[in-house]
Amino acid sequence: MSATTKSQVCVVIGASHAGVNFAFNLRREGWEGQIILYDIDKEFPYHRPPLSKAYLTSDAGTEQSLLFPRENYETDQVTLKLGIAVENINRNDKAISLSDGAVQSYDKLIIATGARPFIPPIKGIDTAKNLFPMRTAEDAVNIRKAFNASGKKRVVVIGGGYIGLETAASLKKLGASVVVLEREERILARVTAPVMSEFFTKLHQNNDVDVITSKNVVSIEQNGHSNLVICDDDTKFEADLIVVGVGIRVNTELAAEAGLDIDNGIKVDETARTNDENIYAIGDCTYHYNPHYKCNIRLESVQNAVDQGKAAAKAICGEDVVYDTIPWFWSDQFDVKLQMVGLSNGFNDIVIRDEEADNSFSAWYFKDDELLAVDAVNFAKAYVLGTRFIKSGQKLDKSKLADLAIPFKPNSFLAE
Amino acid sequence: MAKITFKTSDGKTTTVEGTNGSVMELAVQNKIKGIDGDCGGVCSCATCHVHVNPDQWNVTGAPDELENDMLEFDENVSEYSRLSCQLKVSDALDGLVLTVAK
Numbered sequence: 001m002s003a004t005t006k007s008q009v010c011v012v013i014g015a016s017h018a019g020v021n022f023a024f025n026l027r028r029e030g031w032e033g034q035i036i037l038y039d040i041d042k043e044f045p046y047h048r049p050p051l052s053k054a055y056l057t058s059d060a061g062t063e064q065s066l067l068f069p070r071e072n073y074e075t076d077q078v079t080l081k082l083g084i085a086v087e088n089i090n091r092n093d094k095a096i097s098l099s100d101g102a103v104q105s106y107d108k109l110i111i112a113t114g115a116r117p118f119i120p121p122i123k124g125i126d127t128a129k130n131l132f133p134m135r136t137a138e139d140a141v142n143i144r145k146a147f148n149a150s151g152k153k154r155v156v157v158i159g160g161g162y163i164g165l166e167t168a169a170s171l172k173k174l175g176a177s178v179v180v181l182e183r184e185e186r187i188l189a190r191v192t193a194p195v196m197s198e199f200f201t202k203l204h205q206n207n208d209v210d211v212i213t214s215k216n217v218v219s220i221e222q223n224g225h226s227n228l229v230i231c232d233d234d235t236k237f238e239a240d241l242i243v244v245g246v247g248i249r250v251n252t253e254l255a256a257e258a259g260l261d262i263d264n265g266i267k268v269d270e271t272a273r274t275n276d277e278n279i280y281a282i283g284d285c286t287y288h289y290n291p292h293y294k295c296n297i298r299l300e301s302v303q304n305a306v307d308q309g310k311a312a313a314k315a316i317c318g319e320d321v322v323y324d325t326i327p328w329f330w331s332d333q334f335d336v337k338l339q340m341v342g343l344s345n346g347f348n349d350i351v352i353r354d355e356e357a358d359n360s361f362s363a364w365y366f367k368d369d370e371l372l373a374v375d376a377v378n379f380a381k382a383y384v385l386g387t388r389f390i391k392s393g394q395k396l397d398k399s400k401l402a403d404l405a406i407p408f409k410p411n412s413f414l415a416e
Numbered sequence: 417m418a419k420i421t422f423k424t425s426d427g428k429t430t431t432v433e434g435t436n437g438s439v440m441e442l443a444v445q446n447k448i449k450g451i452d453g454d455c456g457g458v459c460s461c462a463t464c465h466v467h468v469n470p471d472q473w474n475v476t477g478a479p480d481e482l483e484n485d486m487l488e489f490d491e492n493v494s495e496y497s498r499l500s501c502q503l504k505v506s507d508a509l510d511g512l513v514l515t516v517a518k
Contacts, residue, residue, distance in 0.1 A: 021454075028447075047456040065456055069445045076447075303461070306454045330460045337482065339460060380485035384462075388489065410489055 004317060008033030011096060011104055013086045013254065014112030015039035016048065017302050018283025020067045020078075022110055022309030027076045029317035035078045036104065038096075042083040043137040044070065049302060051140040052163055053332050056170035062137045089258035091276055108316055111266060111274070111281040112309070113251035115300065120158075120246050123219035128227050131220070131242040134163050146241050147171060155179070156229045156239035158217055160187030162331045164245030165200060168209050169333040171241075179237050180204065181215040181229070183246075190247075192340075193350055195363055196375055200333065203359070207334050248300060250285050263287050265298040270322040271315035272308050280316070282308040291324040292390075293343055293372075303328050326390050328383075335359070339383035342373030342390045351398045353408075355379055362386070369395055369415075381408055389413075418510040422466075424449040425518055439509070440464040440501035443516075450516040457501035462486050464500040465517035472512055476503055492517045 010026060012019045015037040023035050039045070046062035055062070073080055085099035095105040117133030119125060130146040132139050147153060153176045157164040160182030168178045180187070186197035204211045216232040220242070229237045252262050261267040261275045265287030272280045272288070283305035287298045304327060311323035328341040336359055347365035354361040355378075362382030365373040370393070374386025388410070389396060395415040406412050420439060421431040426449060434442040443451035443464070455461035459482055468476050473496055479487060480502070487497045497517065503509065 049456060049458070067456075069441070072445060072447075302454065302456075306452075328461075330455070330458070332458070337460075380459075380482055381488060384486060384489045388491075 004031045004033060006032045008107040009105060010035050010108045010110065010316070011106040012037040012110040012112055013039075013096070014110075014114055014283070014285075015041070015045045015080060015082065016112065016114055016283075016305070017067065018114070018305035018309045019110065019112035020045045021306045022112065022282055022313050023078045024068060024072065024076055025310045025313035026316060027078065029313050029319070031313075031317055033107070035076075036081060037078065038081045038084050038086055038098070038104075040083065040085045040099075041136055041138075044082070045080070046137055047302075048135070049330075051137065052134050052166040053170060055137075055140050056144060056167065057173050086254060089254055089279075091258055091279070094278060107278065109279045110312060111255055111260075111279065111285065112283050112305075113254060114284045114305075115248035115250045117244065118247045118249050119244060120217075122158075122217055124222075125220055125244075127222065128220040128242055129222060129225070130240060131227070131244060133244050134167050135248075143167070143171075143241065143243060147174065147176065150240040152226075152240055153177060154226070154238050155241045155243065156181060156227075156237050157243045157245060158229070159244060159246035160184075160189075160211065160213070161191065161245055161247065162188070164243065165204065165333055166331060167243050167245065168204065169207070171243075172207055172209050173334075176241075177208075177210075179210040179212065179239075181217055181231065181237070182211070182213045183216045185214050187211060187213065192375065193344065193347075193363060193365065195350065195352060196338075196377075199361075199377065203334060203336055248284070250298070252285060255281065255285075263296075270311075270324070272312035272323060273315065280312045282312050288323065290327075290343075291322065292326055293345075297327075297343065299327055301327060301329050326387060328387070335378075337378055337380070339376045339380060340373065341376075341383055341387045342371070344373035344375075347372050349398070351401050353382065353402055354404065356404065364396075364398075364401060366398070371396060385410060418505055418507055418512070420505070420509060421511075421513045422446075422448045422451075423513070423515045425516065434505040437505055438501050439466070439503040439505055439512075439514070440499075442505055443500060448516060450518070451500060453501055455501075459483055459486060459499060459502060462490060462499060465490065465492065466498055466500045466514040467494050467517060468496040468498055469513040469515075470496050475509060475512055490517075 047065040087097040221228040266281040314321040344365035349366040351364040360378040363375040376383035432446040440453040452463035
């Protein structure tokens with residue numbers, strides 16, 4: 001390990017999954033100096049995935065889902081500065097300027113700025129009543145409040161991605177009438193195969209959520225105490241609450257203004273380092289090389305935030321490290337647990353294994369003989385075994401995989 | 417209140433006390449090596465895998481279906497494997513000894 005000293009300062013911009021996990025891992029790896037985290041979010045750092053799930057349907061609040069307990073920040077001497085924005089990075093002086101007027105110098109700087117919800121340029125969207133994205137604890141609180149205050153509880157979700165669908169499912173559980181409007185021909189079009197889109201469309205329809213595709217929202221008009229959401233075919237939907245989930249924009253501005261390389265995100269190497277040797281970037285905001293898939297990728301996921309943070313912590317403390325993971329994701333909607341592993345981009349064959357239990361199956365994405373990714377619906381075994389097969393590169397017999405008569409065991413599916 | 421003992425891969429034995437939350441959260445709070453709980457305790461990441469002291473298997477009981485599915489093909493699984501995010505800290509767990517999986 002390279003010597004780190006007590007006089008050194010590591011500054012982290014962004015105190016969510018990536019920044020916070022990085023900070024505690026940096027301490028664990030032996031960093032002796034200060035660790036200071038800044039975030040514009042005033043809330044004590046919390047898990048984001050529950051916001052669209054359990055958080056909406058229970059009264060527990062984020063205190064029940066802190067990333068790390070409050071006392072760990074004291075015992076590990078990780079300093080949190082919340083509610084403060086970073087205005088710019090001065091690489092020559094190795095310092096950042098803050099919204100409260102202060103300047104903080106650094107020896108190592110970590111950019112973990114993540115992403116922000118994209119608010120599409122829809123006419124009237126700025127003046128719509130009770131319209132929220134779903135990214136922060138504050139967003140979730142706003143959605144809960146508006147929902148509870150609403151009499152008719154008519155919800156329109158713009159965007160049929162994971163965030164929109166999870167929020168739709170949670171609000172439906174609370175008794176809302178929910179319409180999901182998706183611009184593409186199918187929901188989850190950007191992230192998954194048609195078979196998964198069909199499954200989740202049916203799941204929502206069976207739970208009385210109206211999923212309407214090929215619907216482009218063009219304007220939102222105020223209609224007394226509610227809104228009228230208007231589509232390009234002139235269909236109209238009344239909404240007391242509107243949730244916008246049409247994707248994100250990566251927070252690269254600070255890095256770009258500081259002259260760091262940007263390409264679909266902040267460009268980093270296999271140790272999460274930018275083109276400045278003292279500046280690293282981690283999490284949703286990075287564009288990085290994945291050794292397994294042999295391509296550059298940008299990921300929106302907890303796994304990437306945590307694991308890239310761990311890699312950066314090791315690298316800064318002098319360990320040889322290559323960030324090399326198989327990405328994984330999950331989503332909970334109604335009584336369905338979806339677990340995904342790998343990246344399906346470029347697949348040309350898909351094998352479905354339909355289990356005997358209802359709503360339980362797995363989709364195996366191949367490029368020729370190579371297993372790229374697995375989506376498992378209420379069947380964690382496929383997720384775990386898929387992870388193992390993707391890592392090992394073992395060749396599989398696709399016909400065996402699809403054959404329910406063959407028991408689901410590690411050696412059942414290997415090609416002869 | 418429950419006293420729970422963790423044995424970790426570096427040969428350390430640590431006993432900690434807890435009153436609520438999950439065993440995973442208790443372990444993270446006390447910086448038990450090898451317990452990360454990356455997914456926040458929703459049985460999705462298996463970074464909180466422990467082996468229960470066989471004599472105390474009746475104390476924790478067996479995993480439910482989802483947890484079992486997560487564990488069954490894990491390379492380090494044993495007959496006494498549990499995901500500690502699914503173990504709720506309570507008086508019933510007092511004296512429990514867990515070995516953190518590799």
